[in-house]
Amino acid sequence: MFSLLSMGNPWGKARGAFYGWWMVAVSGFIMVITAVPVFQAIAVWSVALEAQFGWSRTQLGLALSFTRIEGSITGPIAGYLVDRMGTRFMVFTGLLILTAGFFLFSQVQNLWMFYLAYFIMSVGQGQAGWITVMTLLNHWFVRHRGMAMGLAMMVMGVGALILVPSIAWLIDPEADRLGWRRTAEILAVVALVSAFVLPKVIRNKPEDVGGYPDGVPPVPAASEEGEGNDEIELTIGQALRTQAFWTISFGHGFGSMVVLATMSHLGLLLQDVGYGVQTAAWVITVQTAVSIVFQFIGGWLGDRIPKNIALFIFTGIQGAGVVFLTLGSSLYYFYIFAVLFGIGFGGRTPLTTAIRGEYFGRASFGKILGISTVPMNFLLLIAAPLAGFMRDELGDYDMAFLLLAGLNTLGAVLFLIARRPKLEHLIEAGAAN
Incomplete structure (x- = not known):
């Protein structure tokens, strides 16, 4: 389509390994440079912005809500485009948009400029990030789908383990270091360079290079054995008629509300009880370290x-961890939260995507994943500002996090009752209509 995406692949001659595992590594790195600074580091960005501008918790929380408006609008578009245009195009254009967003963020002078910058950053990470790379991995893996997605999330986790404390150290408002503006400019440069490098190594599907998912030719006899592992291929219309589409979408949404609120407000909560940005970074680091291990365990377990x-x-464990944020100001409770939340969040993260691949197949996966983010993003729209509003009105975060823990439990139950679709039932239902 254009010359950049037709350039040679420097890893193309790698021997002795299924090329899909290279896609796992690349996918993880893409999420490191997109999701980590935009979402996982929001807790430390918020502390620096509050120190400089004096914005309220509600105002800071609204930034993530604007990103969810973006997700509701662009999620289905990204899903459609990745199925039609391919991962390489999405990564290139998404990282260019992210570059512009980081640069604008570094120039912020007022609240609305902050909202605009964060919206653009979210558009960029949304186009290059989760939907795009999960669609890529869903094409490359079937039997080992959960493990592949878990490993990619582990790569992101290792990146977060390094990047979040580094950002916190660089932008600490109580220290005279690089500052949040220069740090954002560095991230803009990283995104720009990556936009021109990463598309060279990406291949959209194993069939594009004469291969097969998992690196193994399909075995026709498997369907005759009735093992229950046969791939189902649903259209977007068929997926929308299943119970599983809606229970998974809302289960993911309710389980993610507490994640978004925690990412947005954890640093501010720790500040409320007398701890600084470095302590917040260490709590996030512990949570991230635990989640790295359980991203692999969750993916491995989900294949079994x-x-x-x-x-x-895993979603239930995540909710249990959040309750510890309401038990007092002892740092002990925050580290218990970090461990339990890391287990739950880490374990569930690859599975929320892998279950969609298993239930709905490969052919329309991008579209299905994109549409399924709409109800989730509408729920996420209220998560961070709700927590900020309740803290501003009540004086602490206790009721906010207890409410979100309850909604998290509802999400866990919705996952439990999600039934795997049967294609013959959908065909019969379509014929009846």
Whole structure:
């Protein structure tokens, strides 16, 4: 389509390994430079912005809500485009948009400029990030889908383990270091360079290079054995008629509300009880370190037991961790939160995507994943400002996090009751209509 995306692949001659594992590494790195600074580091950005501009918790929380408006609008578009245009195009254009967003963020002088910059950053990470790379991995893996997605999330976790404390150290408002503006400019340069490098190594599907998912030719006899592992291929219309589409979408949404609120307000909560930005970074680091391990465990487990059951377990553990944020100001409670939240969030993260691939197939995965983010993003729209508003009105975060923990439990139950679709039932239902 254009010359950049037709350039040679420097890894193309790699021997002795299924090329899909290179896609896992690249996918993880893409999420490091997109999701980590935009979402996982929001807790430390917020402390620096509050120190400079004096904005309220509600105002800071609204920034993530604007990103969810973006997600509701662009999620389905990104899903459609990645199925039609391919991952390479999406990564290139998304990282260019992210570059512009980081640069504008570095120039912020008022609240509305901050909102605009964060909206653009979110558009860029949304186009290059989760939907795009999960669609890529869903094409490359079937039997090892959960493990592949878990490993990619582990790569992102390792990146977050390094990047979040580094950002916190660089932008600490109590220290005279690089500052948040120069740090944002550095991230803009990283995104720009990556936009021209990463598309060279990406291949959209194994079939594009004469291969097969998992690196293994399909075995026709498997369907005759009735093992229950056969791939189902649903259209977007068929997926929308299933119970699983809606229970997974809303289960993911309710389970993610507490994630978004925690990412947005954890640093501010720690500041409320007398701790600084470096302490917040260490709590996030512990949570991230635990989640790295359980991203692999969750993906591995999801390839061996029903994914809906694994999601129920891990989402429940995530909610239990959040309750510890309401028990007092002792740092001990925050580290218990970090461990439990890391187990739950880490374990469920690859499974929320892998279950969609298992239930709905490869052919329309990008479209299905994009549409399924709409109800999730509408729920996420209220998460961060709700927590900020309740803190501003009540004086602390206790009721906000207890409410979100309850909604998280509802999400766990919705995952549990998600039933795997049967294609013959959908065909019969379509004929009846």
